[in-house]
Amino acid sequence: MKSSTLIKVASQSILKNKMRTLLTMLGIVIGVGAVIVMVAIGQGAHSQIQKQINNLGTNLIIITPGASSQGGVSRGAQSYNRLTVKDVEKIKRESLIVSAVSPVVFTRTQIIGGQGNWRATVNGVSTDFPIIRNWDLKYGRFFDQSDVRQMRRVVVLGHTVAEELFPGEDPVGTTVQVRTVPADVIGVLEPKGQTADGTDQDDVILMPYTTVQTRLSGWSRIFQILASTPSSRDIPAAQAEIAAIMRESHGLSQWEDDDFTVRNQNDLAEAAQGTTEIMTLLLAAIASISLLVGGIGIMNIMLVSVTERTREIGIRMAIGARGRDVLTQFLVESIVMSVLGGMIGIGIGFAGSSVLGQVTGWHTVISPTTVMIALGFSAAVGIFFGFYPARKAAALNPIDALRYE
Amino acid sequence: MDRKVVMRTEGVRKTYVMGKTQVHALRGIDLTVHQGEMLAIVGASGSGKSTLMNIIGCLDYPTAGTYILDDVRVDRMSRNMLANIRNQKIGFVFQGFNLLARTSALENVELPLLYDRSGRKLPVRTMAKEALERVGLADRMDHEPNELSGGQQQRVAIARALVSSPAILLADEPTGNLDSRTSVEVLALFQELHAQGMTVLVVTHEKDVATCAERIIELRDGRIIRDERISHRRSAAHDLQLLPESPVTAEAA
Ligand SMILES: Nc1ncnc2c1ncn2[C@@H]1O[C@H](COP(=O)(O)OP(=O)(O)OP(=O)(O)O)[C@@H](O)[C@H]1O
Ligand SMILES: [Mg+2]
Numbered sequence: 287m288k289s290s291t292l293i294k295v296a297s298q299s300i301l302k303n304k305m306r307t308l309l310t311m312l313g314i315v316i317g318v319g320a321v322i323v324m325v326a327i328g329q330g331a332h333s334q335i336q337k338q339i340n341n342l343g344t345n346l347i348i349i350t351p352g353a354s355s356q357g358g359v360s361r362g363a364q365s366y367n368r369l370t371v372k373d374v375e376k377i378k379r380e381s382l383i384v385s386a387v388s389p390v391v392f393t394r395t396q397i398i399g400g401q402g403n404w405r406a407t408v409n410g411v412s413t414d415f416p417i418i419r420n421w422d423l424k425y426g427r428f429f430d431q432s433d434v435r436q437m438r439r440v441v442v443l444g445h446t447v448a449e450e451l452f453p454g455e456d457p458v459g460t461t462v463q464v465r466t467v468p469a470d471v472i473g474v475l476e477p478k479g480q481t482a483d484g485t486d487q488d489d490v491i492l493m494p495y496t497t498v499q500t501r502l503s504g505w506s507r508i509f510q511i512l513a514s515t516p517s518s519r520d521i522p523a524a525q526a527e528i529a530a531i532m533r534e535s536h537g538l539s540q541w542e543d544d545d546f547t548v549r550n551q552n553d554l555a556e557a558a559q560g561t562t563e564i565m566t567l568l569l570a571a572i573a574s575i576s577l578l579v580g581g582i583g584i585m586n587i588m589l590v591s592v593t594e595r596t597r598e599i600g601i602r603m604a605i606g607a608r609g610r611d612v613l614t615q616f617l618v619e620s621i622v623m624s625v626l627g628g629m630i631g632i633g634i635g636f637a638g639s640s641v642l643g644q645v646t647g648w649h650t651v652i653s654p655t656t657v658m659i660a661l662g663f664s665a666a667v668g669i670f671f672g673f674y675p676a677r678k679a680a681a682l683n684p685i686d687a688l689r690y691e
Numbered sequence: 692m693d694r695k696v697v698m699r700t701e702g703v704r705k706t707y708v709m710g711k712t713q714v715h716a717l718r719g720i721d722l723t724v725h726q727g728e729m730l731a732i733v734g735a736s737g738s739g740k741s742t743l744m745n746i747i748g749c750l751d752y753p754t755a756g757t758y759i760l761d762d763v764r765v766d767r768m769s770r771n772m773l774a775n776i777r778n779q780k781i782g783f784v785f786q787g788f789n790l791l792a793r794t795s796a797l798e799n800v801e802l803p804l805l806y807d808r809s810g811r812k813l814p815v816r817t818m819a820k821e822a823l824e825r826v827g828l829a830d831r832m833d834h835e836p837n838e839l840s841g842g843q844q845q846r847v848a849i850a851r852a853l854v855s856s857p858a859i860l861l862a863d864e865p866t867g868n869l870d871s872r873t874s875v876e877v878l879a880l881f882q883e884l885h886a887q888g889m890t891v892l893v894v895t896h897e898k899d900v901a902t903c904a905e906r907i908i909e910l911r912d913g914r915i916i917r918d919e920r921i922s923h924r925r926s927a928a929h930d931l932q933l934l935p936e937s938p939v940t941a942e943a944a
Binding site: 291295298302597598600601602603604605606607608609610611683684685688 | 745748750751770771774775777778779783785789790791792793794798802803805806807851855
């Protein structure tokens with residue numbers, strides 16, 4: 287039989303039993319639909335996190351105190367904080383690759399000014415910070431070297447803080463009180479949005495780290511050093527270089543392990559994406575079970591239909607159909623049904639994930655790969671679960687099939 | 692008579708094994724049929740008529756013996772080759788019509804041509820239409836079996852058997868499910884096809900049907916006990932004219 291006739295015969299028989307076809311396809315429709323929605327949620331989360339990590343800054347390198355965990359056991363827990371301004375200055379002086387470096391000291395405190403008061407995180411940083419974080423100013427200016435050297439009481443407000451204290455105004459030139467310290471507002475940052483874990487990056491104020499150390503926290507240790515390179519290709523070299531400088535600065539002998547950790551943006555991304563990948567896989571696995579159940583449904587109906595259509599098979603064989611012709615006919619029927627079901631399922635998946643996205647506010651992404659895989663998978667289900675019933679039909683004897691009541 | 696031999700069986704046996712018991716349905720059939728003959732195969736119920744027909748129709752294998760159809764030995768052929776033989780050389784008409792449900796008359800008649808593997812490019816639609824015209828159903832082509840009377844369904848089945856120009860037309864009790872008037876119509880059709888040169892084998896247990904043929908074979912317990920020419924052949928077409936028009940079969944008019 288020609289393949290065009292074959293498709294015709296199969297689709298005729300599919301159309302002649304609309305109800306049966308519909309019920310058969312339902313399992314595949316639901317299965318594929320579920321897979322599409324689940325993967326869309328997983329991939330949505332993935333792309334969201336990627337966006338937020340890129341938002342951290344360009345070519346970011348983060349140095350934190352304590353050794354990195356090895357073999358799953360964190361050895362950093364017992365190491366005490368050993369980052370100092372000396373380290374920052376040494377990196378700035380000696381590194382050939384790093385283009386910007388800034389210490390970070392945090393404290394959370396009350397800010398009073400304008401319309402009232404607000405609790406925010408104070409970040410004590412250096413003048414390189416806006417370069418590292420790729421963060422522009424909305425109003426005013428950032429503090430300069432002399433502000434840092436002189437430990438001036440100047441402050442740059444994050445967008446959220448500025449909106450809370452001075453709604454709809456440009457606060458540059460006014461004075462706010464940070465805990466007990468009065469400080470001049472010299473600038474306001476552009477909004478940056480939320481991080482992966484949902485914290486508001488704009489709920490922050492920036493001051494020279496010298497000012498924070500002397501007037502607010504009163505201690506000289508540093509929580510974090512941020513650095514950046516001109517190009518992402520330089521990151522590995524920069525990390526190695528920083529590590530060497532840090533070891534020297536800390537006077538570590540060659541038998542001693544690092545007492546700090548140097549990570550880059552991608553390390554952060556990988557950690558975060560690892561979780562979403564597991565989530566996507568898990569969701570897809572759960573949804574695949576429904577696809578499997580759909581496939582078993584096809585096999586079930588096809589088996590019933592082989593019995594139900596034994597006479598038809600007998601008639602076809604009596605007028606010259608070979609076993610192979612009957613096999614292909616049943617196989618094509620099951621593939622056509624499952625692929626058709628798959629296509630409807632993809633449609634429902636699209637609709638479902640956009641509705642879900644609207645209702646929950648989750649970001650959902652459907653890639654062409656997902657669609658191709660879903661289609662391929664449903665065709666495979668059709669072949670796999672259609673083969674056994676089809677072979678059963680083909681193995682029938684014409685005379686037995688004709689006599690079947 | 693020096694007409695060509697269409698089929699010949701020699702010592703054909705068929706034994707059904709059911710558990711411990713064996714049923715000897717055929718016990719050595721020697722039968723030769725020439726081109727253009729019309730045969731009736733008669734016998735009591737269980738005498739082996741259907742079994743013989745199924746073997747001649749290549750639907751089943753004989754247990755022993757040789758069977759030559761159109762100069763080709765077919766009794767040892769593979770399943771696939773037998774399917775080809777059924778497709779090309781045999782037209783089979785069943786008692787129960789055996790049409791595909793929810794499929795139009797035309798599509799039913801096209802079916803054998805769809806399984807044609809000779810590589811020829813066939814004008815499938817035209818051939819099916821011509822076959823339906825030959826059985827007088829040109830105006831019922833788009834009807835599905837459940838929209839047709841028994842006689843019309845049987846004529847669709849005959850058209851399907853004819854469409855691939857088989858070497859031999861086999862019919863197992865073709866009038867078994869039909870009323871007397873429709874039976875006569877179908878018999879008249881067989882006689883007409885025979886008159887056009889078709890070789891026809893009809894299984895029946897009705898004397899009226901058997902006398903439409905020109906040669907009669909009688910089976911008993913799987914053996915041929917009689918093989919003779921019919922002296923006073925009945926003309927179904929002639930009988931049809933004598934029958935009163937019945938409202939049930941008014942569509943035949
Ligand atoms: N598939 C089968 N399995 C076992 N025995 C069978 C089978 N088919 C037929 N028989 C037996 O073979 C013998 C011949 O059967 P067959 O059907 O050929 O008779 P028949 O002459 O066509 O009878 P009828 O006029 O009733 O149709 C019977 O005894 C029957 O019981
Ligand atoms: Mg019989």
